[in-house]
Amino acid sequence: MDKTSKVPLYFQLMEELIKKIENQIYNEHEQLPSERELCTIYDLSRITVRQALQDLEREGYIYKLKGKGTFVAPKSYDQHLSTLYSFTDEMAKLGKTPSSKVLKFRIITVDERLAQKMEIEALEDVYEVVRLRYADDEPLMYETSYLPCKIFPNLTAEQMIEKPMYDIFQKDYQIGLTKATERFTATLIRDDEAVHLNVKAGQPAMLIKRFSYFNNQLIEYTSSIARGDKFAYTVELT
Amino acid sequence: MDKTSKVPLYFQLMEELIKKIENQIYNEHEQLPSERELCTIYDLSRITVRQALQDLEREGYIYKLKGKGTFVAPKSYDQHLSTLYSFTDEMAKLGKTPSSKVLKFRIITVDERLAQKMEIEALEDVYEVVRLRYADDEPLMYETSYLPCKIFPNLTAEQMIEKPMYDIFQKDYQIGLTKATERFTATLIRDDEAVHLNVKAGQPAMLIKRFSYFNNQLIEYTSSIARGDKFAYTVELT
Numbered sequence: 001m002d003k004t005s006k007v008p009l010y011f012q013l014m015e016e017l018i019k020k021i022e023n024q025i026y027n028e029h030e031q032l033p034s035e036r037e038l039c040t041i042y043d044l045s046r047i048t049v050r051q052a053l054q055d056l057e058r059e060g061y062i063y064k065l066k067g068k069g070t071f072v073a074p075k076s077y078d079q080h081l082s083t084l085y086s087f088t089d090e091m092a093k094l095g096k097t098p099s100s101k102v103l104k105f106r107i108i109t110v111d112e113r114l115a116q117k118m119e120i121e122a123l124e125d126v127y128e129v130v131r132l133r134y135a136d137d138e139p140l141m142y143e144t145s146y147l148p149c150k151i152f153p154n155l156t157a158e159q160m161i162e163k164p165m166y167d168i169f170q171k172d173y174q175i176g177l178t179k180a181t182e183r184f185t186a187t188l189i190r191d192d193e194a195v196h197l198n199v200k201a202g203q204p205a206m207l208i209k210r211f212s213y214f215n216n217q218l219i220e221y222t223s224s225i226a227r228g229d230k231f232a233y234t235v236e237l238t
Numbered sequence: 239m240d241k242t243s244k245v246p247l248y249f250q251l252m253e254e255l256i257k258k259i260e261n262q263i264y265n266e267h268e269q270l271p272s273e274r275e276l277c278t279i280y281d282l283s284r285i286t287v288r289q290a291l292q293d294l295e296r297e298g299y300i301y302k303l304k305g306k307g308t309f310v311a312p313k314s315y316d317q318h319l320s321t322l323y324s325f326t327d328e329m330a331k332l333g334k335t336p337s338s339k340v341l342k343f344r345i346i347t348v349d350e351r352l353a354q355k356m357e358i359e360a361l362e363d364v365y366e367v368v369r370l371r372y373a374d375d376e377p378l379m380y381e382t383s384y385l386p387c388k389i390f391p392n393l394t395a396e397q398m399i400e401k402p403m404y405d406i407f408q409k410d411y412q413i414g415l416t417k418a419t420e421r422f423t424a425t426l427i428r429d430d431e432a433v434h435l436n437v438k439a440g441q442p443a444m445l446i447k448r449f450s451y452f453n454n455q456l457i458e459y460t461s462s463i464a465r466g467d468k469f470a471y472t473v474e475l476t
Contacts (some may be wrong), residue, residue: 005347006345006346006347006363007346007347007348007349007361008346011346011348011349011351011352012349014349014351015349015350015351018351054428058425058428058445060423076423078421081319081473081475082475082476083475083476084475084476085475107244108244108245108246108249109243109244109245110245110249111245111249111250111252111253112253113249113252113253113256114249123245125244178476179474179475179476180474180475181472181473181474181475182472182473182475183316183470183471183472184422184444184470184471184472184473185298185314185444185466185469185470185471186424186425186442186443186444186464186466187296187424187442187466188441188442190292190296202440203426204424204425204426204442204443205424205442206422206423206424207296226424228423228424228425231423232421232422232423233421233422233423234419234420234421234422235319235419235420235422235473236417236418236419237319237320237321237322237323237417237418237419237420238320238321238322238416238417
């Protein structure tokens with residue numbers, strides 16, 4: 001640490017720790033020295049160390065476990081938002097093995113509110129499909145999809161288990177996505193989702209609502225809970 | 239409630255409560271009947287009522303206060319992501335009065351990491367500006383901006399207090415944004431931010447990192463904490 005520099009000390013400490021994480025001197029999920037130890041190692045005040053750790057946590061480099069300490073966070077996935085994408089394809093591109101578990105598959109009748117969202121008639125039937133999405137056996141997203149029955153007649157849970165949803169659309173129904181709208185809000189992981197996602201309830205998550213279209217026909221409405229520690233979304237504005 | 243319908247009961251209850259919120263039978267921040275009371279009023283099981291309330295909370299219609307009950311949430315702002323936008327302009331468009339409070343204004347020297355992000359040389363000087371952004375006196379965003387000193391010579395805190403940042407860029411430096419990149423992640427509001435944003439720490443927030451360019455020159459790097467209960471971001475994929 002250079003105490004005469006105009007580079008704030010907590011920036012210097014952040015840089016030092018990030019280098020150690022990037023050079024894998026500290027590995028994923030490895031515990032970092034405690035606040036107190038970092039004060040001693042780098043001869044810094046508690047307030048400086050705390051600021052650096054807070055900012056590293058915010059930046060997604062580390063995570064804290066209450067009463068246990070500070071650990072190196074896993075790397076997150078950066079999703080660029082411009083063209084249509086699917087979880088399956090994106091994970092495959094990154095060399096990960098995508099898979100899904102179907103937690104629920106049933107037909108329900110939509111109420112007015114959901115019908116309006118889906119641009120269908122109230123009291124129409126839709127499939128409600130809840131899936132857990134994995135990359136290399138790590139659960140990352142908890143998704144609830146609604147698909148109009150009249151667009152996908154005779155759809156079964158077995159099809160959903162066998163192949164990716166968009167493959168079913170394409171191969172079994174000759175329906176491809178032509179556009180989609182996604183709406184992002186920040187939320188907290190609930191108890192019932194935490195169990196499946198293998199994280200603590202109350203952790204941050206991205207709530208993504210996707211409305212997919214085939215020409216001007218809505219074919220899918222999906223609400224996804226994406227783990228906040230694993231996903232970032234980037235967009236370009238012009 | 240129609241118990242013979244194939245519309246799930248918790249959907250029916252959600253629709254019922256949303257109608258009451260939208261028709262202002264329940265007003266913003268007004269307390270809803272308790273879980274127990276809703277069970278009695280609508281003759282529903284506790285599990286159904288709980289599911290409906292959980293989903294209404296997730297959808298941003300209501301919020302819970304520990305030990306106090308359930309309340310009607312304020313409406314959120316929907317930001318469309320495609321063209322460049324500014325907080326000031328967006329709020330003005332909605333008929334709100336935007337304003338900012340400058341919490342911090344200083345010159346610091348950037349470390350290697352921040353320099354890399356900002357595409358400038360390490361050890362260059364930048365302004366660090368922390369601002370709280372309001373709409374109609376309600377604090378909504380906590381923003382930290384870094385601006386290269388050599389692009390904005392002699393910038394002062396007074397300028398920042400007097401007018402919107404992009405107005406300063408444009409009017410005092412003849413620099414307009416030509417493009418920007420934004421990166422979204424879900425995070426939690428920290429203690430130090432909660433005080434300013436007038437919300438509880440641990441609530442969800444959107445962390446937005448904006449990199450703004452004038453032609454191909456980076457002119458601004460801003461990290462914003464946007465209240466999760468107040469902002470949604472929508473993007474179109476083609």
